[in-house]
Every structure is written in structure tokens, then in C-alpha cells.
Amino acid sequence: MNTAVPLGAYLSLAASMALVGSYLGLSKLLVAVFPVLLLAWLRFGIAAVAMAHWVRRQPGEAALSPGDRRLLFWESFLGNFLFSICMLYGVALTSALAAGVVMAAIPAVVALLSRIFLGEQIRPRVMAAIGCAAIGIALLALARHDGTGGDAGEPASMLGYALLLAAVVCEASYVVIGKRLTGNVSPRRISALINLWGLALVTPFGLWQASRFDFAAVPVASWVLLVFYALAASMVTVWLWMRGLRHVPSSRAGVFTVLLPVSAALVGVLALGERFGPAHVAAFALALLGLLLATWPQSSGGGAAEGAATVRAKQNLP
Secondary structure, rough: OOOEEEEEEHHHHHHHHHHHHHHHHHHHHHHHHOHHHHHHHHHHHHHHOHHHHHOOOOOOOOOOOOHHHHHHHHHHHHHHHHHHHHHHHHHOOOOOHHHHHHHHOHHHHHHHHHHHHHOOOOOOHHHHHHHHHHHHHHHHHHHHHHHHHHOOOOOOOOOHHHHHHHHHHHHHHHHHHHHHHHOOOOOOHHHHHHHHHHHHHHHHHHHHHHHHOOOOHHOOHHHHHHHHHHHHHHHHHHHHHHHHHHHHHHHHHHHHHHHHHHHHHHHHHOOOOOOOOHHHHHHHHHHHHHHHHHHOOOOHHHHHHHHHHHHHHHOOOO
């Protein structure tokens, strides 16, 4: 049995998380202009217009089952709605650096949830990759806390850290639920439907904040950044992630989330003028090593056993 994973699947996962990190790195600029709930509402609304043609079922695609509909709701509620709220409020109360520190826990949480809900084995190489990712991002955190990243002396809000930790659990749940969905629903349709759920969930809060917001005071640059954020967060990254998940076990895919805080750090260095030092070099080297450990081809027998275990365990999901 050929269990080789297409290179395009790995590239899709990597591109998705790199793009997530880039817009999260810039989200500090947006939350300084828009209230968080209004920002989330505008994001989902812009993306809903852009993805309207993705909602309808394509010829040959199976109709949604009741189980698929439930999973789509939870995928959106956890991975879109709650993740966006927790992450944006967490960044607003702490810093982009704090988000990078906490996001290092995503691969470990993904691997744990994949073991519990999908029955995927956590192979030693994946565990080593998770360790590399966590150590690498910890180095980035230390490098940016030493006064070179502009966050030194900023008091950390316990509520902000709790919200960021909640965002980690939401993102990990998004990965695991997405793995189950990609077996039955196309990546484009998943992207469009969970965005609509997110829009429905946040609309009452968005309208409330919109009623007291001065839209005329928003500079053009912020509107441009908002459009990029909306299309990247709700459309492009979700489609890329679901496309990659079709071929990659979620525990292994979770390691690619290391690119989220890494790319956020790059945005800080390249766009916000933060200094790039030796600790950053070491962190990126560890991140690359983690990706190699997670994606290096394995023997066909081991891959087949892992895949069979995953298929059997999928029946345990709601």
C-alpha cells in the first residue's frame, strides 16, 4: 500500500499556518482601530461575500449528513468564532509576543486530541518534532523579551494569557475536527460554511459595537489591512489547511502550527522593525528540524498501520 503524502499537502499546511501567523502578527494594528467583536464581524462579512460561490454543493459531492452539520458548527464555533475572539482579546490584553509564546503549545495539544478522538498514534519522531517546535518558540519568546522586541516591561494580563491558552485549545480542536470533515466535504465548501456560521454567531455583537463606532475615522490603510485579514483568515488559510488535511494525519499536521508563531515573529522583525538576533536563528533552525522530523517519509507498513487506526477511530467522533 502506497502511503506517501503528496508534497502539495505539506506545502498547503505550511502556507496556511505561515499566513495565519502573518495576519496575527499584524492584528495588533487592527485591534487598535476596531473593537474586537466589530473586527470579527467585519472579517466574517467580507469573507462571506468573497466565498458566496463556494457554499453550494458541487456536482458529484455528497449531501451533508446530520453528523457533518454538527461538525461544521463545532468547527466554526471553536476554530473561527471562539478562536478569533480569544486570540484578538488575548493579543489586545497582552502582546503579539505573548501570543507567540502560548501558540507553541498547539502541536502538543493537537497530538493529544488526535490520540483521544481519532486514535492516531503519537510516533516518537512526531513527539521529537513537537519538542523542537516548543523549544524553538520559547527561544523566540526569550529573544523578544530581552528588550529587543519592544515588549520589555509590558505587564502581562492573566486574563489575556488565559484567553490565549483558550485559543490554543480552540485551534487544536479545529485541526482535529477538520480532519474528520475533509473525508466527506470539499475544502472550499468547508471554508464557506464555517465562515457563515461564524458570521451568524458574531452578528449580534458586531451590530452592537457598529452602532457606536465612527467608521469615517478609520484610515484607508486600516481598511486595506482589514480586507487582507478577512480573506486570509476566513478564506485562503482555511482552504489551504483543509486541502492539506485530506492527506496528512492531524497529529502530524499539528506540527505545522509551529509556523504560526514563527511567521508572526518574522512580521515583527520585517514589518515592525524588531531586531533579529542569534536566538532567532536557533529558533528557526529548530522549527525546520521539527518539520523535517514530522514529514520525512516513513516505511509503508508503519504508515498503513497509522492510517488504519485513524479510520477505525473516526467512528468515536460525534
